[in-house]
Amino acid sequence: MKIILIQPKMNKRPMDTDLKTRMSPSLALFTLVSLTPAGHEVIIINENLEEIGDHRDAKMVGITITLDVLPRAVEIAATFRRSGIPVVAGGIHVTCSPQNCSRYFDAICIGPAERVWARLIKDAEHGKLQQVYHDMQDFRGDEIVSPAYQRIDKDRYLYSNVVLTSRGCPNRCDFCYNSCQNRIYVRRPIEAVLSDIAALDTRHVLFVDDNFIGVPSYTRKLLHELRGMNLKWSAAVTTKIADHPDLLDLMAEAGCQSLFIGFESINNSSLQGVNKDNHFENYERLANDIHRRGIMLNASMVFGLDGDKGDVFARTLDWLVKNKIETLTSHILTPYPGTELYTRMLDAGRITDDELSNYNTAHVVFQPHGMTASELYQGYLWIYREFYSFRNILRRMPQHRAQRKSYLLFNLLYRKFGPLTAWLARIIPMRLLGNLAAQISYRVK
Numbered sequence: 186m187k188i189i190l191i192q193p194k195m196n197k198r199p200m201d202t203d204l205k206t207r208m209s210p211s212l213a214l215f216t217l218v219s220l221t222p223a224g225h226e227v228i229i230i231n232e233n234l235e236e237i238g239d240h241r242d243a244k245m246v247g248i249t250i251t252l253d254v255l256p257r258a259v260e261i262a263a264t265f266r267r268s269g270i271p272v273v274a275g276g277i278h279v280t281c282s283p284q285n286c287s288r289y290f291d292a293i294c295i296g297p298a299e300r301v302w303a304r305l306i307k308d309a310e311h312g313k314l315q316q317v318y319h320d321m322q323d324f325r326g327d328e329i330v331s332p333a334y335q336r337i338d339k340d341r342y343l344y345s346n347v348v349l350t351s352r353g354c355p356n357r358c359d360f361c362y363n364s365c366q367n368r369i370y371v372r373r374p375i376e377a378v379l380s381d382i383a384a385l386d387t388r389h390v391l392f393v394d395d396n397f398i399g400v401p402s403y404t405r406k407l408l409h410e411l412r413g414m415n416l417k418w419s420a421a422v423t424t425k426i427a428d429h430p431d432l433l434d435l436m437a438e439a440g441c442q443s444l445f446i447g448f449e450s451i452n453n454s455s456l457q458g459v460n461k462d463n464h465f466e467n468y469e470r471l472a473n474d475i476h477r478r479g480i481m482l483n484a485s486m487v488f489g490l491d492g493d494k495g496d497v498f499a500r501t502l503d504w505l506v507k508n509k510i511e512t513l514t515s516h517i518l519t520p521y522p523g524t525e526l527y528t529r530m531l532d533a534g535r536i537t538d539d540e541l542s543n544y545n546t547a548h549v550v551f552q553p554h555g556m557t558a559s560e561l562y563q564g565y566l567w568i569y570r571e572f573y574s575f576r577n578i579l580r581r582m583p584q585h586r587a588q589r590k591s592y593l594l595f596n597l598l599y600r601k602f603g604p605l606t607a608w609l610a611r612i613i614p615m616r617l618l619g620n621l622a623a624q625i626s627y628r629v630k
Contacts (some may be wrong), residue, residue, distance in 0.1 A: 186244040186310055187226045189262060190214045193254040194232040194606050198547035200569050202607040204599060206233035209344045209391070213249045213276060213298075215332035216421050219378065220302040234341055237261065241268050244280045245309045249276040250286070252521055253545035271314055273305060281365035281523035287316060294319035295367055297352070319367075326351065326371035334384050340614035346387045350378050350407060354395040356423065359448075359459040360487070360518060360527035363395065372403050375410055382416070389623045392420035401429050408435035417623070420446040424463045427471040437478040438488050442591065442626075443511070444475060445483040451501050455492030459526060472508040481511040481592065488565055489518035494555040498564040502571055509581045511592050512600075513572045516546035517565050518553075573600045591626030598622075 192211045211231065218227050230237055240246075244263045248258045255278060262272040275294035287293050292314045294301060301318040308314050329352065339345045340458060353362045353370035364367065382390055397420035398404045411418075417440050424446060426432060436444075450456050456463045475482055487500055505513060508543045520527035520536065521544065530536055530551050537558070538550035547565070549558040556564070571577060578596045584588055598606045610618060 186224075186306070187240070187242055188221065188230045188245050188247065189237075189240050189243045189265075190217055190227060190247045191237065191258075192231045192233070193248055193257040193261060195251075196542050196545045196547075198545060199566060200538070200600070200603075202250065204343060204352075204603055204607050204610065207342055207610070209342050209347050209393075210337050211249055212332045212347060212349060212393070214247075215336060216330055217247060217298060218333035218336055219330045222300060222303050222306065229336070231341075231389060232257075239269070240265075241260050243270050245306070246270055246272045248272065248274045248290075250274055250278045251276060252278040252282075253542055255286070256540075256542045259546040262290050267471050271309055273309075273314070276524075277362050278472075278521070280367045281362050281521065283367070285522055291316075293317055294501050295319040296369065297327075297328070299330055300324070319569075321367070321369060324369055324371060326373045327377070329371070329373050329377070331377065331384070334381070339616040341616075342499075343615045343619045344391055344611075345616070346385045346389055347391045347393045348378060348381045348385070349373065349394055350392060350397065350403075351399055353399075354421075355399045356462070357398065358461045359529070360520065361523065362521060364460075364525045365523040370399060372400060373557070375403075375407050378407060379410060382414075388414075388416050390416055390418040392418060394421060396421065396423055398422045398426055398429070398432060401432060402526045404432060405435065405474060408439045410431065411439035414440070416440040417442050419443045419445070419446075419624075423447060424467065424471060427467055427474065430474065433474060433478055433480070437480060440482050442588075443481040443483055445485060445514070446471075447485045448549045449485060449487045449488055450493070450497075451504055452490065452492040452497065455490035458491045468504070469508060471542070472510065476509065476584070479587065481583065481588055483512040483514060484510045485514045485516070485566075487516045487518050488568075489549065489551075489553050489561045491554045493553070495560050495564070497555075498568045502568055502577075505572060506577050506580050509583060511581065511583060512595055513569070513590070515565060515569055515572075517549055517561060518551070519544050519546045520551055538583070575601075591622075 195206055214229050220228050250258050265272050271291040273292045274286060274290040279293050280295050283293055283295050300320040305318050337345045351372045353368050356369045357364045411421055419442055422444050449461055451465050453465050520530045535552045543550055549561050553561050583592050
């Protein structure tokens with residue numbers, strides 16, 4: 186049976202270039218390849234890289250969905266269904282808001298696919314697809330199947346060296362998909378993680394967990410294994426890392442180069458309003474502790490929380506520059522359907538935009554409290570421009586000389602001159618660009 190797996194084209198944000206669309210492959214789709222029983226032909230199509238083309242000989246189509254690509258996924262599904270080809274949808278938005286998705290597809294998969302994918306394929310073969318596949322009760326980390334890394338075309342992606350140590354997050358911040366009813370948090374066996382790293386055959390690894398330190402004791406064991414492997418790696422953690430200085434020591438010893446941290450806001454009242462257990466008064470010490478160990482910071486900030494007023498952008502920029510935060514990932518607060526935040530805003534009549542393609546953290550889709558929608562959007566654009574201005578790039582220069590090459594590569598070639606670098610990527614394979622950046626930054630391939 187011929188199966189087509191599709192990643193719909195993403196909606197780029199104002200600061201994004203084509204580098205963003207080609208950052209890394211979808212582990213979800215390559216995991217489905219691993220789960221597919223022998224004897225079936227599986228074709229993966231990333232619409233960010235290629236046209237879908239004519240596949241009327243396919244027997245089933247699978248689409249992975251985030252909220253902002255749902256409208257495009259619906260269009261794709263309708264085209265195939267008109268040709269009599271059944272379409273199955275899964276992914277984070279389907280899992281968190283299945284009631285808003287099921288009518289567009291022949292079947293939806295809620296939660297992990299490991300237990301249901303082979304059964305779903307068999308049902309499709311016999312023309313007996315169920316409307317919903319959902320088997321996640323007591324799902325264990327050792328059930329997670331490794332992606333089919335051997336199928337990834339590395340020339341297409343800036344980074345193909347992506348690894349998961351866990352799925353989900355133990356925290357339940359109101360604006361995050363992890364506050365949805367169908368989300369789970371499980372950790373993989375450490376042996377499986379090490380096996381994936383070995384399969385990648387690289388010293389440069391990106392851990393793409395929602396929360397790399399969800400259970401510190403697990404992370405501690407993993408870091409002991411990573412020591413001595415001569416890796417250079419990055420991961421996402423929460424501000425809770427401040428409570429575990431020994432983990433920071435181990436991270437530095439094991440080759441950690443940068444940490445993505447959801448600081449989210451410099452206003453404690455804003456944080457408390459979305460069940461975010463952060464405390465602004467601890468941020469500066471945390472930044473210093475991380476920098477002192479030679480690790481860079483990518484700060485995630487969310488604007489438009491109910492405690493925010495018009496001055497939040499300038500105050501946030503001042504803090505970021507003062508503390509030499511190396512990179513910024515900025516978001517407009519976005520109430521995803523299925524989250525606690527969405528339910529609360531919907532009940533209060535604050536949702537102002539039902540166009541789901543705008544739900545990519547770059548549009549104002551609700552009525553803010555402390556500023557107008559226009560002020561929120563213009564402030565969002567302003568802080569990106571100012572943070573990545575030449576003046577502030579120089580002011581934020583890392584004290585550790587060893588970090589300056591990678592810092593300048595990201596701030597200049599990825600952000601400041603991203604369109605030029607994206608143009609070069611049309612000529613130079615993405616793998617070569619990624620390898621060159623890793624060699625310049627860390628002297629690894």
